[in-house]
Amino acid sequence: MTEAPILSVQTVSKHYGKLCAVNQVSFQLGSGFHALLGPNGAGKSTLFQLLTGLFAPDQGEIHLNGISIRHELPQALAQMGVVFQQPALDLDLSVQANLDFYGRLHGMNKANIRTRSHAALTQLEIAEVSPTPCRHLSGGNRRKVELARALLTEPKLLLMDEATVGLDPASRATLLSYVQRLCREQGLSVLWATHLIDEAEAADQVLVMHKGKLLAHAPPAALIAQTQTSTLLDAFFQLSGETRLEKRPAQL
Numbered sequence: 001m002t003e004a005p006i007l008s009v010q011t012v013s014k015h016y017g018k019l020c021a022v023n024q025v026s027f028q029l030g031s032g033f034h035a036l037l038g039p040n041g042a043g044k045s046t047l048f049q050l051l052t053g054l055f056a057p058d059q060g061e062i063h064l065n066g067i068s069i070r071h072e073l074p075q076a077l078a079q080m081g082v083v084f085q086q087p088a089l090d091l092d093l094s095v096q097a098n099l100d101f102y103g104r105l106h107g108m109n110k111a112n113i114r115t116r117s118h119a120a121l122t123q124l125e126i127a128e129v130s131p132t133p134c135r136h137l138s139g140g141n142r143r144k145v146e147l148a149r150a151l152l153t154e155p156k157l158l159l160m161d162e163a164t165v166g167l168d169p170a171s172r173a174t175l176l177s178y179v180q181r182l183c184r185e186q187g188l189s190v191l192w193a194t195h196l197i198d199e200a201e202a203a204d205q206v207l208v209m210h211k212g213k214l215l216a217h218a219p220p221a222a223l224i225a226q227t228q229t230s231t232l233l234d235a236f237f238q239l240s241g242e243t244r245l246e247k248r249p250a251q252l
């Protein structure tokens with residue numbers, strides 16, 4: 001990477017008792033769409049909890065644009081947008097009220113919140129739902145609102161933890177293509193945790209995680225070439241030593 005990294009993770013580990021959920025993980029991200037690919041239990045959510053400062057790592061350091069997550073968490077979080085695996089909207093409030101609340105928490109003034117909300121909802125093609133209570137939205141539109149909310153503060157890094165779980169294929173494709181466009185047009189860095197091969201195939205870079213370890217970090221085509229396989233799924237099997245599928249063919 002020639003540009004300065006947006007995210008830098010250096011030899012980070014996290015244990016739950018004797019279980020090492022994240023094991024000496026190091027990587028750097030510039031702008032672009034990065035898939036964090038791994039099956040259930042790989043350590044993806046734990047890594048996200050470390051990146052967002054919810055847990056401190058047992059060892060290692062994380063920096064966002066040179067700002068330490070351990071020592072300057074509020075400043076680092078100000079540059080980060082997060083869409084968690086579990087939906088987290090207030091369902092009784094309207095879309096706009098949810099966005100207003102988040103913006104105010106981040107010290108934004110009302111005019112700025114309204115301008116940014118309108119821009120994000122318009123880009124996501126859901127501007128008309130602004131006055132609608134979130135409870136009345138489809139699952140796909142709720143996720144879009146969470147994405148609009150994460151983008152309100154114009155973050156440099158966007159973390160998305162299995163953000164498409166439970167969405168129908170059309171909603172999944174819309175969300176994916178919108179995030180890809182943000183990376184291209186706004187130089188955003190996105191780390192997108194998934195266990196779905198087709199989502200990883202769409203990424204600029206894939207970080208393969210398995211049993212707490214980062215096994216590889218490269219573009220999909222490079223992973224396929226490096227493992228002398230013909231698909232990303234086979235490349236994953238080759239790297240991880242897994243030999244069979246436990247779920248649908250499109251998943252790990």
Ligand SMILES: Nc1ncnc2c1ncn2[C@@H]1O[C@H](COP(=O)(O)OP(=O)(O)OP(=O)(O)O)[C@@H](O)[C@H]1O
Pocket residue numbers: 016019021038039040041042043044045046047162
């Ligand atoms: N709070 C916790 N206490 C104890 N063990 C945990 C805790 N959270 C996760 N683990 C364990 O740590 C390992 C990594 O889990 P993690 O949730 O980070 O993986 P993941 O890749 O995000 O999987 P999933 O997609 O199922 O969430 C798993 O073995 C899991 O059982």
